[in-house]
Amino acid sequence: MKYSVFLGALTGAGLAAGAVAAGTLDDVKARGKVNCGTNTGLVGFAAPDANGEWQGFDVALCRAVAAAVLGDHSAVEFVSTTGRTRFTALASGEIDLLVRNTTWTFTRDVDLKFTFVGVNYYDGQGFMVPKSLGVTSAKELDGATICIQTGTTTELNLADFFRTNNISYEPVPIETNAEGQQQYLAGACDAYTTDISGLAATRATFEDPTAHVILPEIVSKEPLGPLVRHGDDEWADVVRWTLFALIAAEEYGVTSANIDELVANPASNPEISRLLGTEGDLGPMLGLSVDWAVKAIKAGGNYGELFEKFIGQNTPIGLPRGLNAQWTDGGLLYAPPFR
Template structure:
């Protein structure tokens, strides 16, 4: 309403209109940019690198969605969020989607009114302890001091685990991962607990990784995935099927190297043809261009490539696929069919 009075001073900083609720996809297209909420810094999942570009597994999902909708994997505005601000940012419309290693839980789905578009990483909470403690099981941690990062489901799982096993502990809540690690290395806590993926990443950064061991117990289920607001099913579908396209692409052997080739003309596999838009009209059904999935895959590669590039065994984080392997290889990744 005060647009004219505000104009001179605030023009470039203020009032980027983005209607919450209705037709997010139209807003994104009109804006030409996808606003994607990510974490303020978790190596391997989302963190700006030395030259300031966002990198990581969650970041790759944002880029894939941007590529599917806008055709440009770089048309993303990354909005760093903390554990506290992420849900408000999403429900107030500041961001279009949240890809911030967020656990899919009942109350977040139903009470906070969010829609999880799927799971991009199956995680679970574990413990890291110094080898010198001689601890082999989390149940031996009776009386221990445990560092835990606040603002996640981690501290709830921790309380539940110790309560269930009827042993005591002393929690030390820490705001950032880096500070938790500092406390842990200084011996201010006996154990550090967070998602197992994070533990592996952290262990890799320690001075002597071999002096620390990750305990075998995984005390929780942490399906991490991108989420959107309730009430905009078209947008939810776009994010969900972009993620599915990445997973299916790995299953069918479509990679960033051969996707351009395969998308140029129909091939032998009808499923791949439908997904890449050389056959049928799946793109039209979802309200995007026919080559939406091809763009998403070309952005950074299929699921397997993204995994290997950001958090896989050849990276400092060095995670194995484990639960996150394709269903054909004993994992949980199972994309519904493209037909």
């Protein structure tokens, strides 16, 4: 008798477990929190500040999504993931979206069953070496020991680069950026390779950043973007259009400073009105409130504001806009129309 009850409970649990697949948006609303996968610590992109609050360019996107969906930019549970654990965390449902300097590639999109919803930073892989080494080009790194984060596209690019240039190297696999930094600074590897933004961010934390150079070669295309599980289009749309809202806001000159004014006195530009929800009902189409984009932009600012605040020229990381400028300024950022 007891056993049949037990088995019945099991069956019930089984049915419940089977229904977990879809409806991330509903799950997030019910939970009241967005579970966002980020880096274990990469200053400028995702790292806890002195108060233990997560800060950074990637983190800001998580907060914007939380603000758009739940109206509260602090309703985010940050889950730090390594290069190796990030995809498992997303596939298993531990996190709702992954914003962790993750390169959009064919196999990740198609074979690993994820959906990349856009690009929040156009990057490329580079090499950092101590100035004292006297190396000026990555092609001079024949026989060098190179530290590399394992489980990343950089690992494959590195193998390709050295194979095509027919030179040899010794890879030292490391798990996190902090480990790489330690080994690199101790001289256990001659060069450290990862995305150039990551190199700049890492260099900014060194005692003497000027003693290290980033070599001119960019050996790969690394479009970094947020991704969600494959097959949940409603949720993918929410994340995608939140990113586009931030990008469009910069294009139309909507900032966290003037947004309240623009909402109160709807401007002449109908595109802005539709974006801010003072005209039309784009928000409800996404399953969100009318002022979803207002909340997302107010969470930290538009794309340009976030860039300048966390990784721009005036920060220790000091990255130029480069490819990440608006299309109107010759960059690659181009948000589709809000209509």
